[in-house]
Amino acid sequence: MSARRPTSVDVALLAGVSRTTVSLVLNHIPKVNISEATRKRVFEAARQLNYHPDASGRKLASGKSKTIGLVRLQSSEQVFNDAFLLQVLVGIEQVASQRGFHVLLKHINHSNTNEYSQLVTENFVDGIILSGPLQNDPELMRLHQEGVPIMLLGQMANTDIPFVDVKAESGSETAVNHLISIGHKRIGMITNAKLEYSSAQQRKNGYINALTKANIQIDDRLIKEGDFTPASGFLAMKEILKSSPLPSAVFIASDVVAIGAIQAIKQSGLRIPRDIEIFGFDDVPMAQYYDPPLSTIRLPAFDLGWAAGDRLIRLILGEKLDLNGILLDTELILRESTSQAV
Amino acid sequence: MSARRPTSVDVALLAGVSRTTVSLVLNHIPKVNISEATRKRVFEAARQLNYHPDASGRKLASGKSKTIGLVRLQSSEQVFNDAFLLQVLVGIEQVASQRGFHVLLKHINHSNTNEYSQLVTENFVDGIILSGPLQNDPELMRLHQEGVPIMLLGQMANTDIPFVDVKAESGSETAVNHLISIGHKRIGMITNAKLEYSSAQQRKNGYINALTKANIQIDDRLIKEGDFTPASGFLAMKEILKSSPLPSAVFIASDVVAIGAIQAIKQSGLRIPRDIEIFGFDDVPMAQYYDPPLSTIRLPAFDLGWAAGDRLIRLILGEKLDLNGILLDTELILRESTSQAV
């Protein structure tokens, strides 16, 4: 940059006050009586010099970085297909920017989970949002023990780490109940991910619950695992299509995985929903443009991000949270991939 | 956090050296002769105390934040549909983490473009990557003039701001040439975005070039504007379908916009590619799962992110770039949304 950056000293000099006053005024510290006239002079001087406080100076003195880290445990391929993440991200960003926080993004492979702790141990961020927590992550537990503000997007069993999640289990149950209500008895399932992801286990539980309550026998041969990608859905559906008799409906716990499964069905010459009905999960923006448009469970992705950001920031600011975790509702979205009639 | 964070003083004390030496050793400063024995002691002390240098202290002293900002000019709705962004993001992240940089993400609405300059004027980041530059952004020019390291993902006319972009114009031309080569004479187009985005103008230019060189008259009634979303593609295609005679093929400069257009075509009872052929652009991960799978122009999204990150970091480190801008190649991907035969 040209010239020298103006510092708070320059502003103080120009306004004829101390640096203390400059800081007090510019940061809008409440409960300090500073005359209107003085405030005016400070603001004017700052404007005139085009002064912007240096982030690192502020950070060092205050101990706060005003930055939150969004950490995501996923491989690159998984990320590429994550239509959901963007909405969450925007939710986080919006609440963060409202509160004067910045968002740092970090993708981590499973292999080196400890890489993200660096963010926090170097005081680079004031706290982190961990998306897609694994059921067993010792590094995470260590950080939590040390008092690092952490917000889980998802859930972890046997911990008191605060979280924001969606009622995935009841969402799945609703989906499968709907399939049962329109007459299906043989219902397959493809998970959204490996079961070590909490979201995968929850969604599967909902499926099991619905069938069990309806006294329908669980058939393990109709349950396959996806792993976030369309390709995994394609493969899983190929497997399911080998079973006999075929299921009349398949609940796929991820819209993105579902698109691959749909292609497998079409390639085998079957029609949706005539020959086989499909139910998704997530309601990604594209789902209504699938052919046929996908019945699914809407996840409030933006709200999820917003809530996680909001609660993490409150934690950072030292507020006590009323609840350790909150669960957002899902919504049943019926489109043409399932039959309308009862 | 429990206890007090260990500082470099603690390490120095334990290792029996000065803070200078601690800093020199831990940062692997080249060209300083420090005995192996001393180095060992420092490393051991740091390990023992679980010492991690504080980012803000380092930042303040060195003047470098080791962070780059990724700024994206888009509305929320546009972001939600941006399948492309994630791949770019991962590319940027990977090169950044290799070089020890972090990535800060910021989405900005057109309305307040000056919001992103704050990142840089507060020294929060060492430089920024601006994705989706508008053709007229005075704030950007100001930052560039001040010497702020900026890397454009896309291009801006009449500036010498460094950029990384894709050969979009020739990519479009290739796509349309292909359509011409298989016999189409009446070819429509839907842009990916409003023409104030450089990428939109480039892609349209390629379309115009191809038609012109083939001596096909441009028919403005067959050219509609998209704006990143499937919904915009749906609407644009509805318009095109009102024209008579109908085009036999439509080039849609965005796969995401194309999915909406495809739905409009199906709703009108026409078949793809039998009645109308569709050519996309971007090759988003989902494109091969469209029905029919979409012929498109592949954008090297990851490479684009990687190159932008790499070059920005080199700029930040004070290296001279050989070229002010680089252009990556696209690739023709033929699938079933266009007829195979010549």
Added chain:
DNA sequence: CTGAAAGCGCTTACAG
């Protein structure tokens, strides 16, 4: 209503 001073935790010439 406002200021002088200490301190946050590093890096980096400079000196020897």
Added chain:
DNA sequence: CTGAAAGCGCTTACAG
């Protein structure tokens, strides 16, 4: 081969 010292630009008790 290593250290003493200054300085980066803020904030924040403390004092008056």
